[in-house]
Amino acid sequence: MITTVANILDLDELSGAELVAGGGGLGNTVNNAALMEVPDIFSYVDKDNLLVTTLYPISNDEEAKRDIIPKLSELGLAGICIKPGRYVDKIPSIMIQQADELNFPIIQLPEDANLSNIAVGILEISLEQHIRTLDFRNRVHKTLSKLFLNGADIETLVNSLADMVEHPIILLDDNANMMYVSKDLIQYDVDIVKGGMDDFIIQINNRIYNRNSYIKHLIVAGGTRFGYLILLGKNMRQKSMVMAIEQAAFLMAAAFYRIYSILEKERSFQDALVRDILAGRVQSNIDAINRAKTFNWRIDFPQIMMAIKIISDNEEDMLKSYEYILDRKVIERLLDRRQIIDRDSIKVAYMDGMIIVFMGAASMRDIKRESIEIAEVILDELGGRGRLSIGISNPVLNVEEFPTRYDEVCSSAMIGKALNGMSSINHYDDYRIFDIIMSVRDRDVLRKYVEDQLGDIISYDRTENMNLIETIRVLIDENLNMKRAAETLFVHYNTLRYRVGKLRELGMDLDDGTNVGDISIALSIYLWLVANDDWDI
Structure with missing residues (x-):
């Protein structure tokens, strides 16, 4: 819970106080109080402070009275408490007018108000809120840390966080593709529209969430950006929520890093199998099928192979793009999300400066046409990463044909080097010559x-x-x-x-x-x- 100007009005120390202007700002956050003891107060106050004053420092300065409300509002102060009577007979009308225009609350204090007691009362309520925020942050950290150390997966961490903050959670990858949503969102259609400067518009059914109605935190570890953790809600200014999402993002980054470390080891063994298959060292369909099961890869014949070549003179950027596609499983997620091919029928590997995609084609009626359509879907997804050439092989009918079809798919992909314009899709069957x-x-x-x-x-x-x-x-x-x-x-x-x-x-x-x-x-x-x-x- 955040402390607002409306909450401050309920303090015993403000008994008899009256809101005289700026009622539209009653929801402004208050994190501390400041006493005005000098005319040039602006260097001594911070955002969300509530200023308490008799206006004595500027009581004889009409220009300062005209300037103080706009300047305090511009600095982001929560409002001002003024005790008239001793140094000013009443609160100047220009200040009342400006406060109403700016939704900047002015609270008129009674003549017997003790300014020091008011400041202490505001400070106490702010400290209590800060302590509650720290307790909540520690609870989030302790709960998620325990789950992480016990080997919980990322989906479990997302749902646990949603339960603690009592708000829906969305986890996006670095390209704003949805990876996980908390269980309270599973039944809804969630759409993400990426704007500029890492901003998103989130639509859930017919409800729109802009950046004022969610908290977003980047997930990064080891210099690698893994994505964004997003907490949805009506009022996302609570410091407790911000601190909770920061703690969760830190642990999510650690979880991602752990997963990718495991995947890196798994990938080296997987790549060894792929090399054996493409080099003709696996000569039995049964042997290939059984070894592939270790990597959750179901090899059904016929198979189709695609080679994706990024054509660029900048080798560093090219390798980063390949790494991103592999690490984030962009192709597997894309085809699974579009329900084009079952996830376990797809395998993606990096070989000879290209991404090689294996996919089962047993369910395809027109293998050539449908494989070209799949390549078009992939090209549309990856097109933002530069000029691409996608080669497609003829069908692989058994494990012994993999080496020949691999030569075909590599040749087809390399054709794009000769085409200086746009990206291209080249099926080897079109080049039987x-x-x-x-x-x-x-x-x-x-x-x-x-x-x-x-x-x-x-x-x-x-x-x-x-x-x-x-x-x-x-x-x-x-x-x-x-x-x-x-x-x-x-x-x-x-x-x-x-x-x-x-x-x-x-x-x-x-x-x-x-x-x-x-x-x-x-x-x-x-x-x-x-x-x-x-x-x-």
């Missing part, structure tokens, strides 16, 4: 063919960054339909016409079917060479 290209042992022959057909365009793209290679790819995919190609590229039709004109200037004849066929083959060779680091882009 790669199997033929791989059979050509003389890479110089392949490079010369690309140079003859696309050399000028590649060079122009490198200097002018007009995305001509990507434009060619989309035009071919859309059978040279300019309207559909412009829509796929997300550019204006006239922009595409300009690019096509530039392609013609650089020697490409789009009206010659044979030439278009040669260009299509050269483009596939170029993408394959880039994917295999055999072309300097």
Whole structure:
């Protein structure tokens, strides 16, 4: 409970006192009292103080009387108690008017009021409240610490905190995605809208909570931000609630750190299994299925593999993004939340500078189409982390096919390096010519063919960054339909016409079917060479 101006009016020491202005501020918090003994009092008071005075220091200064109420209000004081009679006959009307306009309470004290006793009374009630706040903080700390030391999970900590503070609790990750809610919110639809400066708008059914109706605390440990702990309520100014959420956030951070330490060890063993599978060292379906169960991974065939490549020159930022996606289980949570694939049918690992996603496809009717749709969902979720290339393999029908499909998915993901514009999704089945290209042992022959057909365009793209290679790819995919190609590229039709004109200037004849066929083959060779680091882009 907080102490307000209304509470102070109930003190015995203020018997006979009367609120004469600023009634809209009766709910202002009071944390201490200050006596006005000097004219320039502003340097000696703090926010939420209640000033007690006879106005003696400014009794003969009309300008000071006009200025005092606005200045005290600006400093965030709770209000002012004035004892008229000895130094001022009555409280000046200008002060009454200003106080009403600013909702700044003025309490008129009776002539026999003892200012020192009033200040002591306010201090006593503030100290009692402070002691209750400390007791509550210690109870929260003791209860949650005991649960933490006994190995309680984060969901248990969230529900225990909600029970103690008697308010709903929400736990968000660092990207404002919901991780846990207290049990009193489970039955409701909770939506989080992230604003600027770490602010959120929270909607529960039809009720809106803005930053004035919740307390938010960052959860951080070891330099890592894990998310936000949020306490909902009508009046979130209580110091006890603030201190409780601070204590809880500290213990939540420790719990997260403990979990991630365990996951780090588990991940190293999991990655070893993934490497064995991708290298062909696990040759039995039964062996793969049984070993995967250790990591709550259900391997059903057919499987689909995706490779997610962040294309960036800033390696540090790229690695941080990969770490975030893995540590927060962003992909697993996303697909589980959308009810696209069961959580235990998904496994995500980091291999060879990419994130590799395994997922069961037994329930998919059209595996290629549905896997591309899933990739689009992932791309939409991760798009804010930069330019992405997502490669998709053909179905894995048994454990022996994993190494081949892994090569496919890596090649598909690396195609994005050659496309200088937007993020891309590339299914290996759309590049079946790669199997033929791989059979050509003389890479110089392949490079010369690309140079003859696309050399000028590649060079122009490198200097002018007009995305001509990507434009060619989309035009071919859309059978040279300019309207559909412009829509796929997300550019204006006239922009595409300009690019096509530039392609013609650089020697490409789009009206010659044979030439278009040669260009299509050269483009596939170029993408394959880039994917295999055999072309300097």
